[in-house]
Amino acid sequence: MTPFMKINKILCLLLSVLIVYPGQAWAFQSHAAPEGIYVHQLAHIFFMAALCYLFWDIRRSSFPDRGWRFLQMFCVFMVLWNIVTFTGHLVGGFIDKGTFVTESGYFSTKIAGPINMTKMIYYFAKLDHIFSVPALFCLYLCLRSLYKASCKEEKA
Amino acid sequence: MNGLPMYPAYFTDMAGSLLIIVFSFLSLRYAYLLTKKQPDNFLWGFLFYFCATLAVFAISRAMGHLVKQVLFINGNNEQWRIVAPFSGGFNTLLMTSLAAVTIYYHKGIEGYRAIETKARSLKTANKKLKRTATQLYEMNLHLEEMVEDRTRELSASEKKFRNFFINSKDMVYFCDAEDRLVKINASGLKMLGYPISDPPPLTLHDIFHNEDDLDKYFEEIIANHFIKDLEVEFAMADGTIINILLSATAVYNDIGKFIGCEAIAKDLTRVKTMMSQLASSEKMASVGQMAAGVAHEINTPLGVILGYSQLLMDDFPPKTEEGQSLKVIERQTKTCRKIVADLLKFSRQVESAKEDISLNEVMTDVLAVSEHTLGMDHIRVHQDLAKDLKPIVGDAGKLRQVFINFINNAHHAMEEQGGGELFVSTRNLHDSMKVVATIQDTGHGIPDKVRSSIFDPFFTTKTVGKGTGLGLSVSYGIVHEHGGIIEVESPVVDKESGEIRPGTAFHVILPAAMDEPHVVKE
Numbered sequence: 001m002t003p004f005m006k007i008n009k010i011l012c013l014l015l016s017v018l019i020v021y022p023g024q025a026w027a028f029q030s031h032a033a034p035e036g037i038y039v040h041q042l043a044h045i046f047f048m049a050a051l052c053y054l055f056w057d058i059r060r061s062s063f064p065d066r067g068w069r070f071l072q073m074f075c076v077f078m079v080l081w082n083i084v085t086f087t088g089h090l091v092g093g094f095i096d097k098g099t100f101v102t103e104s105g106y107f108s109t110k111i112a113g114p115i116n117m118t119k120m121i122y123y124f125a126k127l128d129h130i131f132s133v134p135a136l137f138c139l140y141l142c143l144r145s146l147y148k149a150s151c152k153e154e155k156a
Numbered sequence: 157m158n159g160l161p162m163y164p165a166y167f168t169d170m171a172g173s174l175l176i177i178v179f180s181f182l183s184l185r186y187a188y189l190l191t192k193k194q195p196d197n198f199l200w201g202f203l204f205y206f207c208a209t210l211a212v213f214a215i216s217r218a219m220g221h222l223v224k225q226v227l228f229i230n231g232n233n234e235q236w237r238i239v240a241p242f243s244g245g246f247n248t249l250l251m252t253s254l255a256a257v258t259i260y261y262h263k264g265i266e267g268y269r270a271i272e273t274k275a276r277s278l279k280t281a282n283k284k285l286k287r288t289a290t291q292l293y294e295m296n297l298h299l300e301e302m303v304e305d306r307t308r309e310l311s312a313s314e315k316k317f318r319n320f321f322i323n324s325k326d327m328v329y330f331c332d333a334e335d336r337l338v339k340i341n342a343s344g345l346k347m348l349g350y351p352i353s354d355p356p357p358l359t360l361h362d363i364f365h366n367e368d369d370l371d372k373y374f375e376e377i378i379a380n381h382f383i384k385d386l387e388v389e390f391a392m393a394d395g396t397i398i399n400i401l402l403s404a405t406a407v408y409n410d411i412g413k414f415i416g417c418e419a420i421a422k423d424l425t426r427v428k429t430m431m432s433q434l435a436s437s438e439k440m441a442s443v444g445q446m447a448a449g450v451a452h453e454i455n456t457p458l459g460v461i462l463g464y465s466q467l468l469m470d471d472f473p474p475k476t477e478e479g480q481s482l483k484v485i486e487r488q489t490k491t492c493r494k495i496v497a498d499l500l501k502f503s504r505q506v507e508s509a510k511e512d513i514s515l516n517e518v519m520t521d522v523l524a525v526s527e528h529t530l531g532m533d534h535i536r537v538h539q540d541l542a543k544d545l546k547p548i549v550g551d552a553g554k555l556r557q558v559f560i561n562f563i564n565n566a567h568h569a570m571e572e573q574g575g576g577e578l579f580v581s582t583r584n585l586h587d588s589m590k591v592v593a594t595i596q597d598t599g600h601g602i603p604d605k606v607r608s609s610i611f612d613p614f615f616t617t618k619t620v621g622k623g624t625g626l627g628l629s630v631s632y633g634i635v636h637e638h639g640g641i642i643e644v645e646s647p648v649v650d651k652e653s654g655e656i657r658p659g660t661a662f663h664v665i666l667p668a669a670m671d672e673p674h675v676v677k678e
Contacts, residue, residue, distance in 0.1 A: 040244060043251040050258035057265065101159060106229045107166065110159035119160070126165035129172025136179035136214070143186035143203065150193055 041089055048082040051075045065149045070142035077135030081128055088125025094118050170225050173218030180214035183207045198268035202261050209257050213250035220247065327400075327421040330407075333414055335360040347423050349393035365389040365397050373404070377417055381406040387424070394654055399424040432608075433641075440611060440632060447613055447629075451499040458496065462489040498626045499613065501554070501633055510638075512669050513552045515582050515593050516541045521552075522559040523580060530567055534575030542583045546591055546668035554634045561627040562595040562662045568618060569599025569660065576659075589668045596661035602646040610644070640666035 055075035058068050099119065101112045111119050187207040190200040220243030227236040321328050327344030331337050337358040345352045348363060364370040369388040376383045383404040390400045404419035465485040472478040519541060527537055563578070570576030576598040583592050602610060609615045611632040616625035635642050646660040 036241065036244065036248075040248045040251075043248045043255070047251045047255040047258075050255035054258050054261060057261070061265070061269070100162070106231070107163045109162040111162065112159050115160060123160050123162075123165065126162070127168050129168050129176070133172045133175045133179070136176050136183070136210075139183045139207070139210070140179045140186070143183045143190065143207065146200075146203075147186045147190050147193075150190060154193070 037089060037093070041086060044082050044086045044089070048079050048086075051079050051082070055079075065146060067142045067145035067149060070138045070145060074135050074138040074142060077131050077138060081131035081135060084125050084128045084131055087121060088128065091118055091122045091125060095122050166225055169221050173221045176214045176218050177211075180207065180211040184211045198264050198271075202257075202264055206254070206257050206261075209250065209254045213247070213254055216243070216246040216250050220244075324420075326423070328419070329421070330416060330418045331360055332416040337363075338416070344421065347392075347398065347421070348390065349396070363390050365391040373402070377404060377406050378414075383419075390421070399428050436608065436611070440629075440636075443613055443629075444633065447499040451496045455493070455496050455500075458489055458492050462486060462493070465489060495624060495626065498624070498630050501557075501630045510549050510551055512547045513550055513555070514545065514547050515555070515591055515666070516545050518552055518555045519559060519580055519582060519593060522556050522563060526560065526563045526567070530563070530578060533567065533571040535567065535570050536575075536577050538577060538579045540579070540581035542581075544584065545582050546584055546589070548591060548638070548666045549669045550638045550666065551634075555638070558631040558634050558664065559593070559595065561631045562664075565627065566595060566597035566599060566660070569601075570597055573599065579661075584668070585665070590665050591668050593664045593666070594661055595664075596645075596648060596659060598657065598659040601658055601660050602644065607644065607646070611642075635664055635666070638666055640664060 052075070055072050058072050058075075061068075095118065099112055100109055102109045111123055184204075184207040187200065187204040190197070191204045194200055220239075223239060223243070224236050227233065227239070321341050324341055325343050327341065327347050329337050329340040329344055337360070340355070340358070342352045345355050348358075350356065350358070360370060360373070361367075364373070366389055369386075373383060373386065373388070376386065383402060386402045386404075388400050388402050389397050392398060401422040401424050402419060403421075404417045406414060407416045407418060409415045465482050469479060469482045469486065472482060474480070474483065519539075523537060523539065530537055566578055570578070578598075579594070579596040581594045581596075583594075584590075585592055606615075606617065611628050612625075613629040614625040615629075618625075632642060641664075643663040643665065644660065645663065648657045648659050648661045649655070650657060
């Protein structure tokens with residue numbers, strides 16, 4: 001008897017046992033509520049890692065154009081944005097609904113005192129566009145610069 | 157602190173969302189333009205996909221935020237609770253995609269770097285090649301210019317020497333080591349009498365008349381590598397000999413081997429003839445002076461002898477012995493006086509009256525006198541007198557004497573062989589204002605050894621008593637007095653056929669008269 005035939009025999013035996021004695025079925029897994037935020041946070045980490053890698057690789061490649069430096073700046077801003085948003089999501093879990101007080105309309109919403117570190121971080125994280133807008137502006141400058149350099153090279 | 161107002165965060169959120177959409181699409185536009193410009197560039201491709209994903213992410217996120225703010229402002233918080241998971245889900249998905257695109261960059265960039273490295277090395281090589289090509293082109297251009305300059309100079313030089321070769325009035329020839337004439341100019345062929353258009357193959361042996369000259373030519377060429385002013389005789393195509401002054405240089409190849417020679421030959425025949433004529437005329441002039449002196453000296457005693465003998469003849473009757481002796485003295489004295497008169501004519505010491513006369517008339521008169529006598533000795537006379545012959549200025553009587561002398565000589569030359577033919581002709585020389593009268597016989601001709609002495613006084617080949625040897629001398633003197641010359645041809649070359657005939661031809665060349673008739677007394 002060959003080893004392959006032996007393995008086949010064992011597998012067939014195990015299958016027969018599972019069919020005869022079913023117990024708890026191991027079908028699809030049900031996903032609980034916090035899974036979404038975990039996936040989102042993991043996506044942030046994944047995106048941040050990718051941006052770090054891109055930053056490092058551009059630095060390693062020593063591309064001569066100024067546009068690549070703007071792309072590096074984009075990476076830096078986006079990494080900061082990821083950190084801020086990641087922190088924001090993280091801190092958000094510790095903020096109760098009662099923390100926000102609305103007196104007369106949406107724009108009157110406040111974070112109720114006393115203001116602690118968690119609340120301060122959350123408030124700051126809500127201003128994440130401070131990093132994302134400059135990042136996108138740097139990306140715009142990067143591509144514009146690369147395009148102009150390309151045109152210049154073509155003319156030369 | 158009582159609380160932190162959230163409205164700055166809301167405003168930042170809305171404004172930031174809008175700006176993010178704007179910047180992401182501006183970036184996408186430039187990325188698109190880059191890929192359009194260089195579709196093969198991996199980096200532009202990556203940036204385009206990156207920007208595209210980012211733009212979608214920006215829309216997803218920014219729109220989500222804006223919708224949220226709008227719903228919250230309107231108090232529709234419940235609706236946002238329904239939309240929020242979708243917006244968050246999309247954001248997560250697109251952020252993961254963005255990260256995936258960025259990671260994908262890792263694989264592509266390696267390939268791109270390899271291509272880029274190769275492209276860069278190719279570009280460098282191409283630049284070097286271009287630089288080298290430019291240098292080569294410049295060198296080539298310079299070389300072309302140099303070649304053109306040299307060719308132009310060479311062409312000018314070649315043209316100069318070709319012109320010299322073609323236009324030279326002297327013979328220029330090149331011969332190889334086997335004595336073959338490999339190149340000879342038109343003047344050379346003309347000098348030798350060969351056709352210019354299609355000359356036969358010639359060697360030095362064909363053109364050198366004397367083998368001794370050729371041996372001397374080679375001896376000097378080998379010994380000195382050149383020849384300067386060597387006088388030789390060349391044989392023309394028809395056998396005529398011409399005198400040549402030859403200069404030649406030996407030609408050697410790179411290893412010093414003799415491969416031939418180049419030479420310039422000058423025709424000296426005319427010069428030699430002129431020198432001979434000059435020598436002859438000087439001799440004749442001195443002989444004439446001497447003859448004139450002798451004639452004057454003898455003429456007076458002869459006159460005295462004649463006078464006294466005639467006086468004595470009055471004293472003695474003719475029938476007596478004394479009378480007979482005096483008669484002989486008178487006759488011989490008269491003969492002597494005639495000789496003296498002839499000598500004076502030769503030396504041009506006799507007066508002559510010159511006027512416009514026709515040489516044809518002179519010839520006709522002479523033939524009228526001589527034709528009968530010539531016929532008696534079986535000599536046929538052929539006349540060829542030009543009808544349009546120009547008149548000359550001269551003494552008809554003296555010229556008659558000249559032609560009678562020539563005809564008499566011809567008569568004597570032909571009567572020994574029992575007859576012959578006498579050709580008498582006159583013609584105009586078209587290239588000059590001269591007329592020619594020719595007396596040609598078919599006699600034995602003039603031997604080369606006496607040719608130079610025929611005009612000397614008292615020189616004769618006739619037997620004693622048949623001539624005094626003054627005929628040609630007197631003729632020479634008369635023709636000279638008329639400003640003419642006598643050319644002697646013996647044997648005679650026929651002008652039309654080129655055939656050489658035995659006999660002698662005397663050509664009397666006299667200047668034609670000007671238009672106005674005149675009489676001159678000398």
